[in-house]
Amino acid sequence: MQQLTLAIPTGRLREECLDFLKLCGWIKSSPCARKLLWETPSFRILEVKPVDVPVYVSSGIADCGLVGKDILLEQAPSVYELLDCQRGSCRLSIARPAALMGRPIKSIATKFANIAQVYCRQHGIAARVIKLNGSVELAPLVGLADAILDLVATGRTLEANGLVEETKVADISVRLVVNQASFQIHRSAFDSLVKEAKAQLSN
Amino acid sequence: MSCVGDAMVYEGTSKPAVRFLCDSRLLALRSDFTLTLIPFLVDKNQSTFLPVRASYFGKVFWAAKEVIETYQAGVECFSEDFPAADREVLQLARDYIQVLKQSESVICVGLAPIADEVANYCKLTPPQRASLKQMLQRKDYVALERLLRQHLAPPRFQAIWSLFTTRDNQEALYLLEKYFPRLFQLTGLSEITTLLGDDVVLDMGLLRRLDYYCGIIFEAYCRELPYPILSGGRYEITYQPYRSPVSAVGFALNLDHLLKGL
Numbered sequence: 197m198q199q200l201t202l203a204i205p206t207g208r209l210r211e212e213c214l215d216f217l218k219l220c221g222w223i224k225s226s227p228c229a230r231k232l233l234w235e236t237p238s239f240r241i242l243e244v245k246p247v248d249v250p251v252y253v254s255s256g257i258a259d260c261g262l263v264g265k266d267i268l269l270e271q272a273p274s275v276y277e278l279l280d281c282q283r284g285s286c287r288l289s290i291a292r293p294a295a296l297m298g299r300p301i302k303s304i305a306t307k308f309a310n311i312a313q314v315y316c317r318q319h320g321i322a323a324r325v326i327k328l329n330g331s332v333e334l335a336p337l338v339g340l341a342d343a344i345l346d347l348v349a350t351g352r353t354l355e356a357n358g359l360v361e362e363t364k365v366a367d368i369s370v371r372l373v374v375n376q377a378s379f380q381i382h383r384s385a386f387d388s389l390v391k392e393a394k395a396q397l398s399n
Numbered sequence: 400m401s402c403v404g405d406a407m408v409y410e411g412t413s414k415p416a417v418r419f420l421c422d423s424r425l426l427a428l429r430s431d432f433t434l435t436l437i438p439f440l441v442d443k444n445q446s447t448f449l450p451v452r453a454s455y456f457g458k459v460f461w462a463a464k465e466v467i468e469t470y471q472a473g474v475e476c477f478s479e480d481f482p483a484a485d486r487e488v489l490q491l492a493r494d495y496i497q498v499l500k501q502s503e504s505v506i507c508v509g510l511a512p513i514a515d516e517v518a519n520y521c522k523l524t525p526p527q528r529a530s531l532k533q534m535l536q537r538k539d540y541v542a543l544e545r546l547l548r549q550h551l552a553p554p555r556f557q558a559i560w561s562l563f564t565t566r567d568n569q570e571a572l573y574l575l576e577k578y579f580p581r582l583f584q585l586t587g588l589s590e591i592t593t594l595l596g597d598d599v600v601l602d603m604g605l606l607r608r609l610d611y612y613c614g615i616i617f618e619a620y621c622r623e624l625p626y627p628i629l630s631g632g633r634y635e636i637t638y639q640p641y642r643s644p645v646s647a648v649g650f651a652l653n654l655d656h657l658l659k660g661l
Contacts, residue, residue: 254625255625256624256625256626274626276537276538276539276540277537277538277539277540277541277542278538278540278541279540279541280541371541375625376538376620376625376626376627377620377621377622377624377625377626377627378625379538380505380507380602380618380620381503381504381505381620381621381622383505383566384566387564387566
């Protein structure tokens, strides 16, 4: 198989993605987290910020990448989505202070402004979307917004800040994404990789 | 406009690509040559001289995440003998790719009506049908597999899934003829089988975003570019002066993309 370039996310998902790659037999070992470019016989691995994985893949610098579905929904990049890697599973949900449950939402604070706008439009919610870059749970506590749209794994952060999960918007997990042209040029390689991964994931 | 042999060359300069409408506050930009080519042919009474082979070159504009201004070149073949015209245009696309001498390239050929046929086969509701098309356009195989599994028993799921994902030309033809014989006949796919090989492959999972395609559709890829090097297909457009829809086959290539890759 010709060597493929794979972009993987740094940070919280890095270890889970490396575990997935080892499980599928795509790599045998990995270097320390500080090395951003390394190689195996089958792959040239780029370690990039999670939000940048679609940029590397859609531009063709990377043939493929591992990225959270939340980022795919937010950015809607021109990449093909081949596999649910069953890693980093969580949900994207709307949460609110318990006292506001059931009342119309007037404003939503979130890192995922595009997803929030689409959700509001599809559900007839006339809410102002406020883009934040982190600590989203703070917004309802200080009166910046009356709801948040954020990733929820265990729900402990919501609970610690007096918020209640109201609506699940999407299930989130890591996906294998592929550049359009790479998919067509290396089709048999990707078919084999997906087949191997599906076999391992179903065990 | 000029003529070279029996092919018309439409240079895109006879009509302005940019027009000011109403009170000059609204700007209309051409996004596509195909839609402007048909009125041009009707104006010149070229429609009575079928078959007509036309080529064009000029600027087009898109407004997606950003406004894009680029040069597009293309060919169109208006002919009543549609399987032969499909074969001729596909061969032209293949010749063009060979002239470029890219290291690795492939032309993927699909059928535009396949999504509707599969939606009917699965008895999908209109919103599910729209979702299916979106999944195919984005090759979101995760969502596509879930949708098909929900609506088909395992053996049928396996057949349709294989139809969408196989890269084996013979398997694709077999599945298409078995499950969608009417589509196989109507689109004249058997006429292009002689062109199939390692560099021209069937991809029944291919679906283009433009909704005027009605028969074969195709996209060509090469290793040097992260997006299609050229794309096209058979289309049918209703133009008011005509009583019946105008049908043609053609392809276009983005010259700015091409220059980046060379």
